[in-house]
Amino acid sequence: MSAPPTDTNQTPLLEMRAISKTFPGVVALDSMDFVLLPGEVHALIGENGAGKSTMIKIISGLYQPDSGEMLIDGDPVSFRGPADSIARRIKVVYQELDLVPGLSVGENVYLGAYPKKGGRVDWETLYGNTRELLDGLGLSIDPRTPVGELRVAEQQLVEIARALSQDARIVVMDEPTSALSTEEVDRLFRLIERLQERGVGVLYVTHKLDEIYRIADRVTVVRDGKHVVTTEISKTRPHDLVTWMVGRELTALFPKSTVERGPVLLQATDVSGEGIEHFDLTVHSGEIVGLFGLLGAGINTVARILFGASERTGGAIVLDGSTIKPNSPADAMEKGMGLLTENRKDDGLVLPMSVRDNMTLASLRQFARLSWLDSRNESEAATGFVERLSIRTPSLRQRVQFLSGGNQQKVLMARWLMRDPKILILAEPTRGIDVGSKAEIYRLMDEMAQRGLGIVFMSTEIPEILGIADRILVMREGRVTAEFDRSEATQEKLVQAAAVDPETSEAA
Amino acid sequence: MASVQYAHPAKAPRQGWKRYAAFWARNEELSLLLILAIVVGFFLYAEPSSRQRKVYWDLLWEVSPTLIAAVGIAMLMLAAQFDLSIGSMLAFTGVATVTAMNKTDSMWLGILVGLATGLLIGCLNGFLVTYVRMQSLMTTLGMMFALRGLVYTYTNKTPVIDENQFTQFTRLWFGKVGPVRTPVILAFILIAIAWFVLTQTEYGRNIYAIGGNEQAARVSGIPVRRILFSLFVISSCCAAISGLLIAAQTDTGYFDAGVQGFELTVIAAVVLGGVSMSGGQGNILSAALAVLILGMIGKGMRLMGIHTTQQLLVIGVVMLAAVYFHRVRRRWAVRLRNEGY
Ligand SMILES: Nc1ncnc2c1ncn2[C@@H]1O[C@H](COP(=O)(O)OP(=O)(O)OP(=O)(O)O)[C@@H](O)[C@H]1O
Ligand SMILES: [Mg+2]
Numbered sequence: 001m002s003a004p005p006t007d008t009n010q011t012p013l014l015e016m017r018a019i020s021k022t023f024p025g026v027v028a029l030d031s032m033d034f035v036l037l038p039g040e041v042h043a044l045i046g047e048n049g050a051g052k053s054t055m056i057k058i059i060s061g062l063y064q065p066d067s068g069e070m071l072i073d074g075d076p077v078s079f080r081g082p083a084d085s086i087a088r089r090i091k092v093v094y095q096e097l098d099l100v101p102g103l104s105v106g107e108n109v110y111l112g113a114y115p116k117k118g119g120r121v122d123w124e125t126l127y128g129n130t131r132e133l134l135d136g137l138g139l140s141i142d143p144r145t146p147v148g149e150l151r152v153a154e155q156q157l158v159e160i161a162r163a164l165s166q167d168a169r170i171v172v173m174d175e176p177t178s179a180l181s182t183e184e185v186d187r188l189f190r191l192i193e194r195l196q197e198r199g200v201g202v203l204y205v206t207h208k209l210d211e212i213y214r215i216a217d218r219v220t221v222v223r224d225g226k227h228v229v230t231t232e233i234s235k236t237r238p239h240d241l242v243t244w245m246v247g248r249e250l251t252a253l254f255p256k257s258t259v260e261r262g263p264v265l266l267q268a269t270d271v272s273g274e275g276i277e278h279f280d281l282t283v284h285s286g287e288i289v290g291l292f293g294l295l296g297a298g299i300n301t302v303a304r305i306l307f308g309a310s311e312r313t314g315g316a317i318v319l320d321g322s323t324i325k326p327n328s329p330a331d332a333m334e335k336g337m338g339l340l341t342e343n344r345k346d347d348g349l350v351l352p353m354s355v356r357d358n359m360t361l362a363s364l365r366q367f368a369r370l371s372w373l374d375s376r377n378e379s380e381a382a383t384g385f386v387e388r389l390s391i392r393t394p395s396l397r398q399r400v401q402f403l404s405g406g407n408q409q410k411v412l413m414a415r416w417l418m419r420d421p422k423i424l425i426l427a428e429p430t431r432g433i434d435v436g437s438k439a440e441i442y443r444l445m446d447e448m449a450q451r452g453l454g455i456v457f458m459s460t461e462i463p464e465i466l467g468i469a470d471r472i473l474v475m476r477e478g479r480v481t482a483e484f485d486r487s488e489a490t491q492e493k494l495v496q497a498a499a500v501d502p503e504t505s506e507a508a
Numbered sequence: 509m510a511s512v513q514y515a516h517p518a519k520a521p522r523q524g525w526k527r528y529a530a531f532w533a534r535n536e537e538l539s540l541l542l543i544l545a546i547v548v549g550f551f552l553y554a555e556p557s558s559r560q561r562k563v564y565w566d567l568l569w570e571v572s573p574t575l576i577a578a579v580g581i582a583m584l585m586l587a588a589q590f591d592l593s594i595g596s597m598l599a600f601t602g603v604a605t606v607t608a609m610n611k612t613d614s615m616w617l618g619i620l621v622g623l624a625t626g627l628l629i630g631c632l633n634g635f636l637v638t639y640v641r642m643q644s645l646m647t648t649l650g651m652m653f654a655l656r657g658l659v660y661t662y663t664n665k666t667p668v669i670d671e672n673q674f675t676q677f678t679r680l681w682f683g684k685v686g687p688v689r690t691p692v693i694l695a696f697i698l699i700a701i702a703w704f705v706l707t708q709t710e711y712g713r714n715i716y717a718i719g720g721n722e723q724a725a726r727v728s729g730i731p732v733r734r735i736l737f738s739l740f741v742i743s744s745c746c747a748a749i750s751g752l753l754i755a756a757q758t759d760t761g762y763f764d765a766g767v768q769g770f771e772l773t774v775i776a777a778v779v780l781g782g783v784s785m786s787g788g789q790g791n792i793l794s795a796a797l798a799v800l801i802l803g804m805i806g807k808g809m810r811l812m813g814i815h816t817t818q819q820l821l822v823i824g825v826v827m828l829a830a831v832y833f834h835r836v837r838r839r840w841a842v843r844l845r846n847e848g849y
Contacts (some may be wrong), residue, residue, distance in 0.1 A: 126563050309727050333729035347727045348719035352788045361717055362728040368710040375708075415728070 013038050013170050013201040014059065014090075019068035021054055021225075023402065025394025028054040030225035032070070036170065036201040039361045041192060043216035043233070044205045047434040048406025049392035051093055052205045056174050060418055061085035061204070062090040072170075090170035092331045093159050095175050095205075095405050095432070101148030106130035109162045128385050133161040138187045152343050153295045155180040163193070171195060172203040175405070176432050177211060181295045181301055182495075185382060189215050207406075207434050209238045211369040221245055240338060246436045253435070254467035257450060259286040261470075265454040266337075266423045271315030273305040276478045279315070281306075283423060283454035290469025291458040294498050298478040299458045300342045303427045306456070307339035308332045308345070319424055336422035340412055340429050342458075348412045349400050356382040356396040358411050363419045385414035389440060405432045415440065417448075424448065425456045430464060442468050462491050474498050477479065528845040533837050536782040536790075540797040543830070547801055551808035558811050565687070571803035572691035573598075573750035574774060575796055577693075579702045579747030581771075582778045582795040584739045586706070588719040588787025591740065592648040594747035594774065596655035598766035601625045601751030603659050606668045606761035615674040617751060625651065626748025627741060629655070634740030638733040644740075654772065659763050668761035680756035691753050698746065702792045715739070719787025778803050780830050802827075 014036040019031040029051045029344055036042050044052050057063040058070070061079030070077055072088050079085050085092075099108045106127045107114075115125040130143035137157050147155060147315055156179050161169055171192075177185045178450040192202055192215055204216060211232060212219055219236065221228040222242040228244050243249055262285025275298050283289050293299045304310035306317060312326035325331040329339070341347045359382045360367060367378045382396050389410040393403055409432055416424060426445070430438045445455055445468060459465050465472055472489050474482040474497040482497035522700055532539055535718040577594050584591055601622045609618030633651055637644045664781035670677065683690040717725040726732050754765050781798035783790030805826055809819045 307727070329727055330729045330731055339727060341727055347721070347723035350717050350724050350788065352720045352784075353716060357713060357716070361725070361730070363714075364710040364713055371709045371711055372712055373708055373713065 010038060012071070013035055013073065014203075015071040016055070016058075017069040017071070019055070019058060019065045019070065020067050021051075021058060021063060023394075025398075026392075027225050029058070029065070031227075032222065032225060033227045035230070036203055036218060038169075038201055040217045041196055041198055041202045041204055041215050043212040043219040044222065044272055045207070045209075045212065045219060045241060046222035046228075048246075048410070048432075048437055049404040050222045052222060052435075053174055053404060054171050054225075055222070056092060056094075056203070056205065059085065059090060059170075060094075089161040089167065089169040090172065091166060091170070092172040093163045093176050094175060095178075099147045099159060099162075100154055102146060104144045104146055105134070105150070105158050106143035108158060109133065109143075109165050113166065127365065129165070130161070132160075133165055136164075136187070136191060137161055138184065144411045151295065151306050153181065153299075155186065156180060157184060158190075159189075164191060168200060170194075170201050170203070175207065175432055176204075177206065177208065179428075179460075184295070184359070185211070207438075209241060209435070213238070213243070219447075223247055224387060228483075242435055245434065253439050254464075255439070255446050256468060257446055259449050259470075262452055264285045265320055266456075267316075267318045269316050269318075270305060271302075271305060271312060271317065273310055273312045274301060274316075275371070275398065276301055276305060279305075279478075279480065281456070281473070281480075285422075285452045285454055287471065288449050288450050288455040288457055290465040290472040291456060291475060292460070292462065292465050292472055292494055292498060293475035295460065296477075297475040297498065299460075299475050300387075300427050302475070303342070303425050303456070303479075305336060305427060306332075309339065310376055333419070333421075334499060337425065338362070338416040338419055338421035338423070339425045340416055340427055342427040342431075344373060344408055344412055349408055351401040352399060353392050353404065354397045355386070355391070355400050355411055358400045359385060359414045359418060362415050366418075381418060382414070382446060385418065389414055389444075390437065406434055406437060409433055410437065410441075413444075415446065421453070423454045423456065425458070427458045428460070429457070430461075438464075462494055465489075465494070466491065481492045511537045523647060529840060531833070533844060536794040537797060539837055540743055540781065540794050540801065543833070544797060544801050544804065547804050547808070551811065552729040555808060555812045558808060561806070563811070565689070565692075567803055567807050568692045568695075568768065569689045571799055572689070572695040572769075572809065573753050573801065574777070575695040575746050575751045575799050576691075576698055576753070577770070577774045578778055578781075578795055578799050579698045579792065580743030581774050582741075582781070582783050582790070582792050583702060583706065583715060584743045585775070585778055585783050585785070586787055586790060587736060587739055588722070589644040589736060589739065590648060590775070591633065591743045591747075592645065592771045592775075593629065593651035593655060594743065594750075595770035595772075596652045596659070596768035597626065597629060597744060597747035598751040598754055599659045599761075599763055600629070601657045601748040602755035602764060602765050603663055603668050603761035605752060605755055606670050606759075607662075609674065610668070610671045611678070613672060615677050617671070619675070622752045622755070623745065625751075626745035628832045629748075630741030630744030631737075633744060634737035637740060639842065640737045656767070663761070663763045665763055667758075667763065670759045671760065678756050678759050681753055682756075694749070694753075698749075699792060699796050706792055711735070714789055719784075719789070720789070764815070774799075776827060780827070780834065782834070801830075818831060 012035045016032060016034040018031045019029055019035065020031055026282060028355045032055060046052050054063065058065050061082045061084050079458055109130045110126050115122045134141060134143065137160065139157055141150065141154060147158060156176065160176055162175045179187065179190065184400065195202055197401045206212065216233045219233050220230040221241065223245060236478055258346045266283040268279060279302055282298040291299050301310060305312045306330060308326060317324045319335045319337060322335050324335055350361065356379055360378050364373065367374050379396055386393065391410045392407050400408055413429060430441055433441065449455060466489055472485050473480050474494055476498055484493060575760045581591060604625045605618045605622035608621035609615055629651065633648055633687065636642045636647045681691060685693055706715065714725065714735055717730060718735060722732060755761055777799040778795045779785060781790065781795030783795055805823060806819065809822060
């Protein structure tokens with residue numbers, strides 16, 4: 001975008017030399033090299049578990065490297081904890097949100113660095129400044145709202161606001177846009193450009209290649225903890241990036257086969273619930289129905305209501321002939337429904353449990369004889385999915401807490417695939433997942449559809465919706481505003497139908 | 509666990525002691541066994557009268573009511589819930605049992621009533637927490653006061669003596685199978701069952717899941733409420749069994765049974781045993797070991813003739829030390845695993 005730093009002789013803001021980091025059974029970083037220059041946006045890409053987040057945690061002082069050297073402004077440093085890193089004016093937006101849900105937005109933004117006046121917290125300044133930051137991000141939320149009441153995407157924006165609130169020289173963002181709408185991404189990018197103009201170095205981790213082409217100056221690819229290549233973005237094609245990342249040529253991203261549409265499997269009529277009115281949905285056997293909407297359109301609420309995880313106040317849901325009780329996930333599952341929830345930390349993963357136990361959690365009945373678990377069987381099934389989804393973990397007994405973000409998501413995917421449901425609702429199933437695994441997940445979806453499953457696929461990413469859905473419903477403010485067949489759907493049509501007010505919405 | 513999949517040139521040589529440290533730090537049971545050994549070793553050294561086998565049989569015997577109650581509490585706490593009413597349960601069950609025996613002249617009916625109190629209060633706690641959605645800490649705290657008050661009111665603070673003097677009943681406490689006292693056997697059976705349920709069954713797995721992330725458990729179709737409800741019943745029933753044993757000790761329903769912080773002792777032991785206060789982590793064997801450790805400390809001091817008031821002080825200090833040790837151990841476990849051990 002803006003002029004890439006040409007003077008490569010300038011002192012790097014940050015330099016990593018032969019940094020290594022090992023966890024039990026895993027080499028997360030293997031002699032990694034990295035250089036961040038002032039005023040550049042440097043993208044860091046790699047497969048799930050390649051070591052990106054580990055590298056960031058070393059920069060932020062959360063982890064100490066086993067060996068290697070790190071320099072800030074040419075001085076060798078060794079951070080004993082995040083405080084040391086913050087003292088060198090490094091700000092990090094972590095992949096997994098770490099906000100305090102009970103505190104307000106403003107308090108979170110200034111956590112640990114409250115503006116003070118005469119020894120007391122200066123609330124006016126705190127909330128005033130937060131307001132400005134939020135405005136910059138185009139967020140209209142009240143700075144006094146408790147963070148716990150915000151949606152995931154909004155929380156992510158708050159996290160970003162927090163990183164921008166202080167005067168940083170290095171800003172590190174680990175997949176900051178994974179839950180953002182296109183508009184929010186645009187705003188974020190404008191902010192990043194502003195940082196860049198101030199000479200701040202931005203390290204940007206993402207799985208979305210299009211973003212890299214929009215804002216990055218240079219890109220570094222990691223694979224298996226090793227530095228593969230660093231190059232200027234203008235000199236590479238996306239195809240090369242993918243090949244570097246995966247280490248092989250990737251064939252079709254969207255393996256879409258034509259499946260004969262079977263009988264109706266799921267019929268939701270006039271469903272209502274929190275913010276949702278008159279929602280109708282029909283899913284046939286072998287069909288993938290895409291549900292698209294901007295943030296706040298209610299698609300994730302719909303997912304939860306269908307499954308019974310959020311309150312349904314009206315309407316009927318019939319799955320394969322039998323009526324599903326409202327507000328009972330157990331009943332929905334009994335009748336053959338599965339839901340991959342949007343927020344894996346909140347209602348997906350059981351962090352202290354092992355990879356295997358997390359996978360089998362929803363299908364324990366299958367492994368139990370009179371409640372006695374056959375753990376050999378369990379392990380076999382889990383191993384199967386670890387291989388099929390290429391989940392990177394040292395063992396099945398590894399706590400899921402220690403897996404990389406994308407691999408955690410795959411574990412949850414496995415949890416539902418293991419149940420062999422009739423209807424599977426997938427809310428943002430590819431969030432935080434690398435290209436290779438995305439293709440794998442699309443392939444799985446396609447395969448499931450071929451076997452007669454009905455899939456409801458919710459996404460805020462248009463390309464994947466267009467690529468994989470047979471039929472697309474667009475939602476806006478809790479209602480379905482349009483429906484397109486695969487053949488007639490285009491990016492423009494979806495955006496238009498989803499936009500809050502077609503008249504006044506600014507065409508960015 | 510220390511095996512690394514890839515060759516790693518730039519790696520400092522692994523120090524031997526760290527490997528051992530990592531091994532101990534990671535194994536809850538082992539570290540607790542180590543503490544137990546230290547405690548026992550200390551008393552063996554300091555107090556000659558502790559050098560008899562009988563002391564240890566007696567120890568097991570004395571702690572069996574605590575062990576039994578700890579089984580219920582550990583299961584409940586794994587699911588991130590509390591039950592503070594178990595101390596009052598001891599008195600409630602004892603008084604109810606002996607009263608019923610006196611009224612009906614039947615020992616069995618009395619015992620049945622005693623067990624029924626466990627069921628009743630467990631259901632009540634469970635109902636309030638899971639269906640009325642009251643918070644478990646406060647609910648069972650309220651129950652703790654209410655039950656104690658009920659017992660005081662009913663007994664007028666006089667012990668209820670077994671008028672029939674059922675020797676059968678006292679056998680519950682004094683009986684032996686081979687060299688082992690009945691309550692000890694009972695305790696070990698319950699621990700074994702709990703171990704089996706927690707590690708080998710669907711129900712047990714669900715308990716860990718609920719404790720680890722209740723929302724996730726719910727969305728995975730686990731009947732969260734039903735399981736939580738059942739756990740309150742289990743915890744109360746375990747306490748009722750302890751109450752029966754304690755009543756059998758003196759053949760009396762004693763109004764002040766468990767009044768000296770029984771529930772807190774049990775919770776403390778369970779937490780020392782590595783069961784996380786926030787649920788989802790820990791195991792029953794460690795919890796049982798921790799009960800033994802606390803019991804041993806108390807017993808050893810009694811053997812040494814240390815005054816009860818000072819005993820309290822020592823127990824308190826030891827507990828603080830143990831919690832500290834625990835923290836350090838956890839930190840080491842994390843630190844060493846991050847260092848790759
Ligand atoms: N604390 C930890 N303990 C054990 N293993 C860990 C720990 N943190 C990371 N790992 C492992 O190190 C590897 C690198 O993980 P990392 O989180 O850096 O990947 P990533 O590139 O950020 O992946 P993603 O795109 O999925 O976020 C993974 O195999 C992960 O399982
Ligand atoms: Mg990551």
